[in-house]
Amino acid sequence: MLGHHAAEDMAVGKISEDLQHHKIKLESKINSLRSSIRGSVDSNDFTEFLDSANAVASLVRLNKHFYMPQNVSSYYTGRQRQLEELKTTLGVLKSRERQHHQRRFVIHGLGGSGKTQFCCKFAQDNRESFWGIFWIDGSSYENAKHSYAEIGKVGGVESNENAAKNWLSSIQQPWLLLIDNADDPDVDVTQFFPGGEGGVILITTRNPTNRRHGTEGSGFFHFENLEVDEASDLLLAAAVFPRPWEIATREYARKAAQILGYLPLAVIHAGKAILERLCSLSEYPDYYQRTWDRIRRSRSRISSRGHENAHKSDMSVYSSYEMIYLGLESKDDFESKDALELLKVFSFFHWENIEFEFIKNAALNPRREQEDRRAKKRSEKPNKTHSVPKTWKKTFEGWATSVIEPLTRPGLVLPAVLRDEDDQPFYEYRLRGALSLLERLGMLTSHAENDSYWMHPLVHTWVRQRPETSTAEQALWCQAAATVLAQSIFFKPPDAYTLQDDYLKRQIYPHVENVRKFQAELNARFEENLSTRGWPWSMTWLTPRASFGRLQATQTAKFSLVYLNCGYWAKAEELQIQVKDFVFSRLGPESEPGIAIALLLSNVYAIQTRNNEARELQYQVLRYAKSFYGPKHPTTLHIMDTLGATCNMGTRLREANQLHQEVIDTLSTLEGIGPNHESTWTAVENLAKVKLRYLDTELAIDLQSQAYEGFLNLLGPKHPKTLVAQLDLADIVGFRGEDHLEPSLRTIEELVYHFTKKLGREHPLTLRSKLTMAKIKIALNMFEEAEELFREGLPAAERNLGANHLGTLTGHAWRGHSYWRQGRYSEAQSVFEDVMKKQNWERTKRADGEHSDRGEIYRYSVQ
Structure with missing residues (x-):
């Protein structure tokens, strides 16, 4: 309310308008004189003269009216860059020059983000650049009319909106008007603007559509939250912590500010709670959670005075959100109901x-x-002996x-x-x-x-x-x-x-x-x-307590695919076990859904290089499939091919070779499939990997080339299976001889770019392609570039795959190999010794306790 503020600054009221004009002229001449001699005269006497002249000029103050909705907090901090930028954008230093249009700027953001305090701080810092500074409540038409009525009294005109606007429009001196809390989307804020070309208007609002009313510079600032250090400094200042602040104190303050989403109002309330000894700074995270638990569980007034104050303090942060929420609840239109449900x-x-x-x-x-x-x-052909393998x-x-x-x-x-x-x-x-x-x-x-879209963390919680x-x-x-x-x-x-x-x-x-x-x-x-x-x-x-039924199984299965797609194997496994148990209990393992979920789970085991568990489960699934589908059904053959790949990963090469060869022979002669089919080429690719383990490189390249060409013709160049086959082929061919290194590197660089763009920097396929690139770069003596790939890729592999995952261990082994190639033997030895530890291979070893990859790493270490 304007009436709650002093009517005018008494020191200014006794000074005539003529004296003020003389003061302005004096300031202008001093500034001109300073500019004209700066750098050419070095005189203490002249400096003293200028200081004295400025002192005299400062006694003549321009500002006559100063009305703001709140005082600037003594511990106000942050937004300094925006304060300086706004001062320049609005031309405050030129505020006494004639304007050719009204200058407006919008501050929008969440409730509690410090919009009003920022504007009050700006008005306080630049008070002497404006003859009058005024404020109106823009939350509703009625409140704005009442505010303008108070301004009318100050101007000595009729106490109503139109008279006050006309008075502001007629003032020749510079003035600043703050239109505060113009949040209601049904309120047209332009109706609050005085007419004419004069004046500067600041608008605070939650409604981002009001940004269009800004006329200067970018037109608006979007206030989301403070910077980390700004927020922690504000909290410590509000809690009146004595300076200098120690490192541990700042760290506790940062943690508290993070919980509050760095929202200024919430940070201030946290500081007040600490100041009132409701909790200590280090205890604030627990205090915040306890407060929420109390708010959630309490339905009656809190009797304890200390707790009641804490309750009110926390509730005041959320009061503006609650008003909006209740406003949506009270409306009966579809848009409001939809908005509330989405919220x-x-x-x-x-x-x-x-x-x-x-x-x-x-x-x-x-x-x-x-x-x-x-x-x-509708497109399926009838009377097929076998369906297409899946x-x-x-x-x-x-x-x-x-x-x-x-x-x-x-x-x-x-x-x-x-x-x-x-x-x-x-x-x-x-x-x-x-x-x-x-x-x-x-x-x-x-x-x-x-x-x-995003919600501020405090709105999200509220x-x-x-x-x-x-x-x-x-x-x-x-x-x-x-x-x-x-x-x-x-x-x-x-x-x-x-x-x-x-x-x-x-x-x-x-x-x-x-x-x-x-x-x-x-x-x-x-x-x-x-x-x-x-x-x-x-x-x-x-609730999650409800019995695990078809609806829960559907959602759980879909969420497991999300984890699988993102490379979070352990989480995918956890959910798939739940689905498997549900399906087995309802339909049994010898059923289409039982076979499908068990096969999916076994592949998740294999992805995690838990080869023994994967192989054991896949043998079970193969028995189920032979009983349910028959031994030559495409699904049975697909399971057999998957089992062969798992055996190869576990260095059971003879089993793998026999399984893949049987699958290729059977699929090639199967009606409706034949040799040129995706499933057949998949088996050929898997057989190529076995031949590579046998060190039959030429045959491996021949088989991998056939598979790649088959996928390319069937699925196209951008299909994931085509791209992976191309990566595998480049990996093998790259080490065929020096002439093949650079062409392979170019191919792999393109694949790394594709996988990074489509899958992200930390997806397993991206990491695998980067490892292949690092291997080629080592062979080309590009050790620094290879090391950069290891520095980025290995931490990501440990985060997403695990420290003992075969892929992670292989990456470390190649890093050790790079050190060895550079003559950094002690560093290489340290890496190899760590990689070769027995426990790293427990889930991938054969019955004899060994693994071919471990043997290969051993060969690197003894070279």
Whole structure:
């Protein structure tokens, strides 16, 4: 309220307008004189004269009116760069010159991001550049009218909006107007602008569409959060920690600020809690969690005065979010209801990078899968002796799509805006409208570069953990979030969506992680509620505690594919074991779904180089397949070929050779398949790897070349199987002789670029291609470049594959080989000794305790 501030600065009120004009002229002449002689005169007397003149001029102050909504905090910190930039952008130093248009600038961002404090700080720092500084409450038309009425009183005109605007428009002196909290998307902020060309206007808003009203420079600043050091400094200042701050103190402050998303208002409240000794700085993370637990569980007033203050302190941070939330709840239109449901779902995702594409796919994919299945069924030829053989992945996908209940059953928990049914089709514009509303309200921020949205961590926490939200409702929306994620990806994508599906599986990984984490937390709370006060039986199916059924199996299987696609083998294995146990208990192992899930799981074992476990399970699966399909069925032969590859990895070369040769011979003569088929070429490629182990390099190159050409003709140059076959061929040919090194390197460089772009820098295939590149570079004596690849690739391999994974160990072995080639023998010996430790090979060794790769590394060490 303007009436709460002093009417005017008394020191200024006694100075006539003429004296002020003289003061301005004096300042101008002093600055001109200083500029004209700077660098040419070195006179102490002249410097003293200028200082005295400036001192006299400073007694004549320009500012007469100063009204801001709040005082600048004594511990205000941060945003210094933006303060200086805004001063330059608005031409503050030229504020007394005639303007040709009204200057406006917008500060937008989340509630609590320090927008108002920033503007007050700017006004305070530049007070003497403006004759008058005023403020209006832009949260509603009524509040703005009331603020303008107060300005009218100051100007000695009628106490109403129009009179106040006309008065501001007629003022010749420079003035600054802050339009604060212009957040409501239904309020047209332009109606608050005085007319004319004069004045400077700052607008604070949560609504990003108001950015268009800025006229100077970029037109706006987007306030998200403070920099790490700015936030930690603000927290320590608010907690009145004595300076200088020690390193340990700063580290504790950084951890506390990180929890709060570096949001200024939340950081200040944390500092106050520490100042009031509600907790220590080091205890703040635990205190924050305890406070949330108390807020979540409490339904009555907190009796303890200390706890009541803590409750109010924390609640005040979220009050603006709560008002927006309640505003959406109170409205009865579709857009508000859709926005609220999306907000609840998003609160169980990861708070950043919520891509529009995967949200849309959650609505469209079930129908796409149905149409794809119908199209393929129509195209199938009748009376085939054998169906086309499937890879383990296709077998699994086919089973999952047909046997496990699809995620399209009536009553499934899903936001209304994402339903795509005959009586309620999905409309993209409706989804865009709901997201746009959340953005205008400041609850989401959009990122145009990848068409994604994010929530500030505090908003994310608040929406999910509001005190009014019961555990049952949380379970409901957590399940809705899981459903959206599961529907956003395919078991088997139609051809038109394959690349997009692979990309989205990588993008939704953090969201899957968050949903699973919250499911575990809800499960623990559910158990507690069940034991203490009971639970509504109708809600139990929404919780992780519910019996593992078809719906849970579907989502679990899809999430395992996300982990598999991202290279998180152990997590994929964990989920697939759950699905396998469910399928075996319901349908038995000698069934199509039982064979599919067991084969998928065995491949995950093999990917982790747990060859003994993989081989044992695959022999079981082969027995199941022979009994269920028959010994010459394509699926049985595919399992046999997979088993051969696992035997090769475990250096059981004779078994591997026999299995692959039998598969090739049988598939080549099988009706409907023949020698020129993807499955046949896969077996040929696997046989090439066995021949390479036998050191029959020429035959290995011949077989690998045949496989590569076969994939190239059948699948095209960009298919993953073609690219992997090309990588394997370049790896073998590169060491055939010096003449082949550089051509192989060029091929591998192209493949590294492709895998990095399509799969990411840390995907196993990318790491494998970089290892191959490093091997070639070592052979070409390009040791520095090879070392750079090792420095980047080995930590990534240890993170994603594990320190004892065969691929990781192989990478370290080649690093040791590089040292040996350079004559760095002690470093090479250290690497080899570490790699050769027995425990590193426990899961890959043969019954005799050895492994051919370990023997190869031993040969490097003794050279």
